[in-house]
Amino acid sequence: MSKYTGIGIGIDLGTTYSCVGIWENDRVEIIANDQGNRTTPSYVAFTDTERLIGDAAKNQIGMNVKNTVFDAKRMIGRRFSEPSIQKDMKHWSFKVVDDGHDKPIIEVEYKGEIKRFTPEEISSMVLTKMKETAETFIGKEVKMQLLHVQHILMIHKDSY
Template sequence: MNQVKRAIGIDFGTTNCCVGVYDKGRIDIIENEQRQTTFPCMVTFFGREIVVGEAAKDQFTRNPRNTVFDMKRLLGRGFSDGVVKIGRNRWPFRVVRGKNDKPMVEIMFNGAQRRFSAEEICAMVLHKIKTIAESCLNRKVKDTVITVPAYFNIEQRQAVKEAATIAGLHVMQLMDEPIAALVAYGLDAATYSCSTPKKILIFDLGGHSLFSTIN
């Protein structure tokens, strides 16, 4: 008999992320060290140290030039892409053109100027998520399902997989965020009884996308 794989589910947002696991008929959202269920998708390069999540956010005002965020927006895009051009005018960190028009983040790390791709930065966040999950579940974590925006193209989806691979994760499936919301409702709906059929409209109300649209 084949052993059932136990994967973690990662909601990998532009601004924040969280991780959950399906166990014994229910979904449990895993807390981080600060007992929070979400944490920022931010990375700070501080001297010789790389800090991820809430600790990186705390460093932002003191070290904005070397605190990196919004990397999900760079995944699968070229340096000449309009989204990248807009971001370069807003971000405090520097984004430069790399090989084959690939956008690269240029920061100071370990006393030298270094360049990292969006995939490498995202991998640092995903590795942090992996570590949090392993600490909570008391077991090694390899397999994962990761949510992505429904509009992500092939290149962007491949970039997410590449970031996960760098982080030591195996992506079993990329799931569109609206579908993930629908599945989550369906898994939880068994708790409620309904005598008559009905249609449910489910929204994926993304915080970063909503903010960008309003502004």
């Protein structure tokens, strides 16, 4: 069996910010994104022409509030009917609907069409951005990743 000798990265997918690092010189180096920041907002925005992720998405929220998604990780593993989701929806500028099976679905307008995404799909867009940040930094494709997703699931009696 051959030993893997490529560069591995670690990604921390956060609810509000995410970051990516590599092991280099006997320590973890947190990589700056294309804006020079070591953390990237966990935001995804949809416009008439493109999809924006990270700083670009967060920076344009004032002009595109209904199509800029954040806090997607809060919805993972939750039911649409849960009180926590219903409470959070009051603070979100984007639309969240029931998929018909009590799962939250994010609804946005993208390139002139209504599109629906699961919270997992939005989170995967952020993860892809983090992987691309690492690949730009090291100058080659990353094949080995360590993913960290801290998620504390609070179960309430009134959620059942």
